[in-house]
Amino acid sequence: MSDAQCADLTTAVEQLAWTAVREMLQLQPDAGPGSDAPDADLRQMWLAALTSLLAIRDSADQLAASAALSAAQYGADYPAIGDAAGMTRQGARRKWPGLAGLSDERQRKLTWWNRRGDQFVQCVRAVLMASEETSEQAPRLAALRGRLDEIEQTSPAQRLDVFDMALVDAHAVAVGAPSPAERTAARAKGLLAALTADAYAAMNSHSSLVIREDLACGTDDCASEPIVELWHPDFGHGPVSACREHAIEALGQPDIRIVAACRPDVALSVFAEAYGEG
Structure with a gap:
């Protein structure tokens, strides 16, 4: 992915996390890290954002495993899967075992x-x-x-x-x-x-x-x-x-x-x- 694509993806994830924060804390649509709120409220927002981002990470890991499985079913081998994941063939095999064949x-x-x-x-x-x-x-x-x-x-x-x-x-x-x-x-x-x-x-x-x-x-x-x-x-x-x-x-x-x-x-x-x- 290009640097611009990575930046766009990061922005989209950030927006998703803060949407989840507003839903969890029942905040107004304009509430966010730049809002003029007391420190205690901002602290609560950032803690909720941390929770949301880690949940997004876990979901992304599950989706990545599913993507690796589907890629293998359609003919991708471990070198190709490792290359797509930014790791070696051995690293891909350790992370997602059982995909061969x-x-x-x-x-x-x-x-x-x-x-x-x-x-x-x-x-x-x-x-x-x-x-x-x-x-x-x-x-x-x-x-x-x-x-x-x-x-x-x-x-x-x-x-x-x-x-x-x-x-x-x-x-x-x-x-x-x-x-x-x-x-x-x-x-x-x-x-x-x-x-x-x-x-x-x-x-x-x-x-x-x-x-x-x-x-x-x-x-x-x-x-x-x-x-x-x-x-x-x-x-x-x-x-x-x-x-x-x-x-x-x-x-x-x-x-x-x-x-x-x-x-x-x-x-x-x-x-x-x-x-x-x-």
Whole structure:
């Protein structure tokens, strides 16, 4: 930034701080550091100005972190972020860790959304229509309805951010209650669980939901490689790993759903085969 731009920015921040001072102290619009007021009143104004300026600094730090995150998502690396922040690459990495690779993650997310977004939205609609709004489920369903509205109303550039939260809410709804007795409704809920598992695997994020390589199939004496994790109310505190054969077999039972997958599209292919659609 040029010296003139920096000076203009400083003036704008100062004006913002004094606007906050007048609101905090309920002063007249013309009250300020140059006003003819008693020393005690001016002292109170300057203390309020200090409070306001430090709050502005904290807000600016939060906005700077958000800007660094967004820049990384759009392809900026640490040298570029450090240069923009007036620090070294190492300094930027210490200040804002975890930004490396976000551009690749965003691209994976965009690729998945372009391939499966319409299917995801249609599946969410089907689940919402078929779900019973019990006292436990009502908040989850309301949250998911809100996410769906946001997806449909936001611009494509903002849609991916909304999609992150929609996945969380969709996952909660998909595994949060027993499957409906009606087969079509049960299929929609199972498909939504498989779609969220596929999305997390495709994006290579939320590692706690992605199967680990050292796990084995949860069926006794099965040496086959596990490819998904299954959830059922009777399983206890965690999901159970399953190979393809045992996953397909298990999905024939009520309330069992896929909640994680070891790689993209596995969850959907297992689900399709279990429902005779493969």
